[in-house]
Amino acid sequence: MLKIRNLKAKVEDKEILKGLSLEVKPGEVHAIMGPNGAGKSTLGYVLTGRDGYEVTDGDATLNGEDLLELEIEERARAGLFLAFQYPVEIPGVSNLEFMKAAVDAAREERGEDALSSADFLKAAKAACKQVNLPLDFLKRGVNEGFSGGEKKRNEIMQMLLLQPKLCILDESDSGLDIDALKVVAEGVNSQRDDQRSFIVVTHYQRLLDYIKPDFVHVLSDGKIVKSGDASLAHELEAEGYAWLETYDRQAEEETA
Amino acid sequence: MSAWLANAIEKSHSVNDWLTAKRQGALALLQEKNWPGRKTEDWKYTSVRALEKRAISSAANAGEVNVATIAGLEAIELHFIDGHFQGVKQSLPEGLSIVELSKADAEVQAWAVEAFSACKPKKHLFGLINDTLADNGLVIDVAEGADIKQPMRIVNEITQDIDVQHRVLVRLGEGAKATVIEQAGGTQESYFSGFAEYFLAEKAALEHYRFCLRTGKALSIGGSHFELKSNAQINSTLVGFGSELSRLDVDVMHRGEGAHAKINAVYLLDSGEIFDLHSCIEHEIGHCTTDETVRGIVGDKATATFNGRIHIHRDAQKTLAELSNKNLLLTDNAQINTKPELEIYADDVRCAHGATVAELDKSALYYLTSRGVSKSQALVMLNFGFINALVDEMPNSALAEWLRPQLQERFAKMNQEPAQA
Numbered sequence: 001m002l003k004i005r006n007l008k009a010k011v012e013d014k015e016i017l018k019g020l021s022l023e024v025k026p027g028e029v030h031a032i033m034g035p036n037g038a039g040k041s042t043l044g045y046v047l048t049g050r051d052g053y054e055v056t057d058g059d060a061t062l063n064g065e066d067l068l069e070l071e072i073e074e075r076a077r078a079g080l081f082l083a084f085q086y087p088v089e090i091p092g093v094s095n096l097e098f099m100k101a102a103v104d105a106a107r108e109e110r111g112e113d114a115l116s117s118a119d120f121l122k123a124a125k126a127a128c129k130q131v132n133l134p135l136d137f138l139k140r141g142v143n144e145g146f147s148g149g150e151k152k153r154n155e156i157m158q159m160l161l162l163q164p165k166l167c168i169l170d171e172s173d174s175g176l177d178i179d180a181l182k183v184v185a186e187g188v189n190s191q192r193d194d195q196r197s198f199i200v201v202t203h204y205q206r207l208l209d210y211i212k213p214d215f216v217h218v219l220s221d222g223k224i225v226k227s228g229d230a231s232l233a234h235e236l237e238a239e240g241y242a243w244l245e246t247y248d249r250q251a252e253e254e255t256a
Numbered sequence: 257m258s259a260w261l262a263n264a265i266e267k268s269h270s271v272n273d274w275l276t277a278k279r280q281g282a283l284a285l286l287q288e289k290n291w292p293g294r295k296t297e298d299w300k301y302t303s304v305r306a307l308e309k310r311a312i313s314s315a316a317n318a319g320e321v322n323v324a325t326i327a328g329l330e331a332i333e334l335h336f337i338d339g340h341f342q343g344v345k346q347s348l349p350e351g352l353s354i355v356e357l358s359k360a361d362a363e364v365q366a367w368a369v370e371a372f373s374a375c376k377p378k379k380h381l382f383g384l385i386n387d388t389l390a391d392n393g394l395v396i397d398v399a400e401g402a403d404i405k406q407p408m409r410i411v412n413e414i415t416q417d418i419d420v421q422h423r424v425l426v427r428l429g430e431g432a433k434a435t436v437i438e439q440a441g442g443t444q445e446s447y448f449s450g451f452a453e454y455f456l457a458e459k460a461a462l463e464h465y466r467f468c469l470r471t472g473k474a475l476s477i478g479g480s481h482f483e484l485k486s487n488a489q490i491n492s493t494l495v496g497f498g499s500e501l502s503r504l505d506v507d508v509m510h511r512g513e514g515a516h517a518k519i520n521a522v523y524l525l526d527s528g529e530i531f532d533l534h535s536c537i538e539h540e541i542g543h544c545t546t547d548e549t550v551r552g553i554v555g556d557k558a559t560a561t562f563n564g565r566i567h568i569h570r571d572a573q574k575t576l577a578e579l580s581n582k583n584l585l586l587t588d589n590a591q592i593n594t595k596p597e598l599e600i601y602a603d604d605v606r607c608a609h610g611a612t613v614a615e616l617d618k619s620a621l622y623y624l625t626s627r628g629v630s631k632s633q634a635l636v637m638l639n640f641g642f643i644n645a646l647v648d649e650m651p652n653s654a655l656a657e658w659l660r661p662q663l664q665e666r667f668a669k670m671n672q673e674p675a676q677a
């Protein structure tokens with residue numbers, strides 16, 4: 001599904017990703033944890049092609065296709081989806097017309113006919129219900145005036161409608177109460193199958209109680225420094241990231 | 257003096273009714289006015305040549321036209337066809353009186369003669385002409401405390417090559433609430449002069465819409481003018497398409513403490529259209545607020561002019577006034593002339609005033625495209641969203657649902673290769 005090899009990227013001349021490698025196979029769920037500023041969001045931005053994030057080395061492929069060569073919208077149409085840590089507010093553009101345009105594009109890419117307005121509305125309402133958002137959120141401006149939790153649920157709603165192949169959830173759990181967290185987790189779990197893959201970026205073990213990861217990685221200073229199974233998340237929760245400093249020293253000593 | 261103005265003055269001598277004294281006052285002022293030319297500050301960017309070429313004429317009879325109602329609005333429909341009133345078809349709720357200008361009885365005349373021209377500033381040349389010539393219109397009176405739920409929708413349709421001088425007077429009694437829509441559309445070559453004056457007593461609240469949708473050779477010059485007594489409020493939405501000549505003057509007089517004016521204006525101009533909006537907010541007294549947002553999209557070789565004046569008088573302490581004008585130019589030939597005019601004579605006020613060319617929100621573009629929407633489609637959505645955000649703010653959702661597709665259709669026809677793409 002996704003293969004990232006030795007990815008290096010910089011923002012405004014500052015190197016953020018420093019040789020990151022990761023492979024995600026179909027149907028797998030990978031959790032990425034790590035301290036603030038490690039480069040977790042940057043990874044999502046680089047993979048989706050955000051302006052200002054410059055890849056200086058390495059490569060990333062999605063189902064064999066060179067992701068980094070594609071336009072932003074082509075990456076999405078290839079099946080990549082990023083649930084934003086900070087979803088963008090767009091007054092004047094309704095959630096509904098936004099999602100209709102996005103779903104039309106996704107269907108066209110798959111060679112399917114566009115949905116009729118009525119069928120689309122039905123699907124949108126169902127997705128809205130599934131994430132517990134009132135139906136009038138479809139008519140409102142994209143994320144306009146939504147609370148933090150509503151924004152996160154709106155991201156999941158978009159994911160449900162778009163049916164992507166690889167979903168990156170960037171702190172989709174932060175700022176959520178336990179009920180909202182369950183809604184997000186159930187949304188994700190409803191999409192899990194042996195083909196669809198997830199990268200779940202989170203600070204908290206809590207989310208991983210609901211979305212059981214196959215692998216857990218620690219991202220620190222632009223690289224994945226440790227990988228393990230679900231039990232690693234428990235260790236991290238208990239120990240924090242202070243060990244990273246010693247880890248870094250050890251790594252330096254080893255390479256020295 | 258231009259031949260057109262001389263002709264207008266000549267015509268005015270034959271108008272004789274209960275407003276004669278007022279009309280003569282306007283006439284006297286008119287004699288001293290200069291015809292707008294390139295050097296006239298108020299008309300610097302908008303030529304009235306298209307009007308000058310016209311002969312002044314009116315229609316003896318109304319033409320045939322169907323005025324479509326608006327789904328879900330359930331308004332009190334007040335239609336003028338070629339300047340001829342089609343009558344009130346609904347029964348009016350208690351506390352509301354609507355009479356034709358020419359049929360005002362002594363009781364109505366008693367207040368309306370005082371109100372006529374009382375809040376429309378004398379500086380408006382075409383307003384003075386309207387004072388002298390307006391032979392059709394309405395006098396609307398909302399009684400103290402009345403809460404009129406049904407919007408009043410005044411529609412002017414013109415089907416012939418004529419001139420229509422239309423006048424509306426609206427009085428809201430203390431604590432009264434009402435909604436008034438002024439709408440004019442069509443493409444028939446003609447001239448429409450529509451001026452309206454609104455008088456809001458203490459604590460009255462008016463929801464107001466003015467849709468200037470006449471295009472092509474359908475020329476328009478008009479105004480909506482508001483006087484607000486203490487704690488009165490207006491929430492006004494102005495929408496303009498352009499034509500060979502389309503000009504709207506909006507004046508708000510804050511004349512009682514605690515008055516509040518919210519004005520949202522949107523214009524969407526194509527081909528060689530002209531739309532010229534002048535707004536003037538007079539803070540004559542303290543503790544009043546104004547919140548004015550003006551957004552326009554100008555395509556092809558169209559010209560938008562916006563002049564936003566805020567005048568805070570010497571004693572108007574604790575005024576809060578905000579005015580922003582943002583424009584999106586779709587081509588290199590599209591033009592916007594925007595001029596903020598702030599005059600502040602009080603020291604304890606908060607006033608913000610800005611005019612800019614709208615900038616593309618890059619993170620919004622990224623967000624939309626990251627969901628698979630093409631860049632070109634995302635730009636169209638964002639550009640339209642720029643004005644649609646104000647449509648979303650319209651308090652009446654039936655009106656918003658009616659207006660939005662018209663704007664969308666117009667926008668879709670416009671040049672869709674934004675300069676900034």
Ligand SMILES: Nc1ncnc2c1ncn2[C@@H]1O[C@H](COP(=O)(O)OP(=O)(O)O)[C@@H](O)[C@H]1O
Pocket residue numbers: 011012014016034035036037038039040041042043052
């Ligand atoms: N646009 C930017 N300009 C400059 N520095 C940035 C920008 N975006 C992110 N960074 C920096 O990159 C580092 C990684 O950020 P980020 O990927 O958001 O971390 P995380 O999501 O792991 O908390 C941080 O040090 C942050 O300050």
Ligand SMILES: [Mg+2]
Pocket residue numbers: 040041042085170171
């Ligand atoms: Mg982050």
